[in-house]
Amino acid sequence: MSKSGKRQPPKPVDLDPHGEKLLQVEDPLLEATKYLKLLQKNSSQSMETHLLSFELNMRKQKILLAFQALKQLLKLNPDSPDSHRCLIRFFHKVSGFGAPVTDSEKLISNVLEVERPNLSQLHERTLVEANRSFLQKHKDSLMHRAAAAEMLYVLEPDKKIEAIKLIDDSANKMVAKDGALGPVLEWSLKDCIAVHKLLETVLIDPDASSRWKARCAEYFPFSTYFEGIHSSAMSHLESLENGGIVHAETETRDANILNGKLHSFKQLAI
Numbered sequence: 001m002s003k004s005g006k007r008q009p010p011k012p013v014d015l016d017p018h019g020e021k022l023l024q025v026e027d028p029l030l031e032a033t034k035y036l037k038l039l040q041k042n043s044s045q046s047m048e049t050h051l052l053s054f055e056l057n058m059r060k061q062k063i064l065l066a067f068q069a070l071k072q073l074l075k076l077n078p079d080s081p082d083s084h085r086c087l088i089r090f091f092h093k094v095s096g097f098g099a100p101v102t103d104s105e106k107l108i109s110n111v112l113e114v115e116r117p118n119l120s121q122l123h124e125r126t127l128v129e130a131n132r133s134f135l136q137k138h139k140d141s142l143m144h145r146a147a148a149a150e151m152l153y154v155l156e157p158d159k160k161i162e163a164i165k166l167i168d169d170s171a172n173k174m175v176a177k178d179g180a181l182g183p184v185l186e187w188s189l190k191d192c193i194a195v196h197k198l199l200e201t202v203l204i205d206p207d208a209s210s211r212w213k214a215r216c217a218e219y220f221p222f223s224t225y226f227e228g229i230h231s232s233a234m235s236h237l238e239s240l241e242n243g244g245i246v247h248a249e250t251e252t253r254d255a256n257i258l259n260g261k262l263h264s265f266k267q268l269a270i
Contacts, residue, residue, distance in 0.1 A: 032056050047076055047083075054086050058093070063108050066090060067115070078121065081147035084134050088127055088151040091116070095127075128155055135166070142170050142187055146195050153203060164208045167195060172219060185219055192216045193225055 016022065025031050036056055039049040053069035070090050073083040100106040116122055122130050131151045138144030149166040152159055174183040196216065199209040213226055221228035 029056065029060055045076065047073065047080065050076070051082055051086070054090075058090070063094065064111060067112065071115075074119070074121070079138065079144075081141075081143045084121075084131075084144075084147050085151060087119070087121055088131055089154065091122065091127055092154060127151075131155065140171075140173075142172070142195065143191050145170050146198055150198060150202060160203060160205070164199070164203060164205055167199065168208070168211070187219065189216075189220050189223055189225075192219065196226075 032052070033056065036049075036052055039046070039052065043049045050069045050072040054066050054073065057063075057066035057069060067090065070083075070086050073080070073086055077083055094108075094112060097105075097109075100109040117124075121134070125133065131148055135145065135148035138148075145166050149163040152166070153163040172185050172187045175186045176183055192212075196209055196212050199205055199212055217223065217226040217228045220226055221230040224231045
C-alpha cells in the first residue's frame with residue numbers, strides 16, 4: 001500500500017530471473033550483430049566496440065571485417081594488450097589458410113598482402129618476433145606480460161612452461177598513486193583475477209593457478225575471490241571449522257602487503 005493509502009498493484013513475477021531464456025536464441029551471432037551495429041553507431045571510439053566486432057567477425061569467418069576491427073583497435077591504442085592479442089590471433093589464423101581458390105579468397109589474400117607491411121608491429125617480423133618485441137617493450141606491465149604469455153602459447157603450444165614463467169616472474173612494484181597516503185602495490189584486483197582465469201582456463205595449469213591465487217591472496221587479503229586471510233570467505237570457513245564461532249584476526253601484518261588495512265591511517269594528521 002502506498003503512502004496515500006492506495007493499494008499498489010502486485011509486482012509482476014520475473015519468470016526468467018537468471019536470463020536463461022534470453023540466452024536461448026536461435027542465432028546468437030545474428031543477435032550479437034544487432035548490438036554491434038548499435039555500438040558502432042554510438043560508441044565508435046570505444047575499444048570495447050571494436051573488440052566485440054573483431055570477436056564476432058572472427059567467429060563468422062568475416063575476415064576482412066575482422067581485419068577492419070583490428071585496424072581500428074591499433075589506431076585507438078596500439079600498445080593495448082587486447083590489441084596485441086587480436087593482432088597475433090588474426091595473422092596466426094590467416095597463416096593457416098591454404099592457397100586461395102575462390103575469388104573471395106583471392107581478394108582477402110591480396111588485401112592482407114598489401115596491408116600487412118603497413119602495420120609497424122609486424123613490419124619485416126614473424127609473429128613470434130613481434131610477440132617477443134611486444135614483451136620487451138612492456139616487460140614491467142603485468143597485463144602486457146600476460147598477453148605476451150598467452151600469445152606465446154598460441155603460437156608455440158610446446159612452450160607452455162615458458163609462457164607460465166613469464167607470468168610467474170612478473171613483479172608487483174610499489175608505485176605512487178593519486179589519492180593514496182603513500183606508495184601502494186601496482187597491480188589491481190581486477191587484473192590479478194584476469195590473470196588467474198588465464199592460467200586456469202586458457203593455459204590450463206592447476207599448479208600455476210594455485211600459486212597465483214596464493215600469491216594474490218597476500219596482496220589482497222580482503223578479496224573473497226582469492227580467499228584472502230581477512231576475506232568473508234575465510235571468515236566463513238573459520239566459522240565452520242570452529243563450530244560457528246568466528247575468531248578475530250589478531251596477527252599484525254605489514255601495511256604495504258595488506259594494501260589498504262585500516263591501521264594505515266594511524267599516522268594521518270588532520
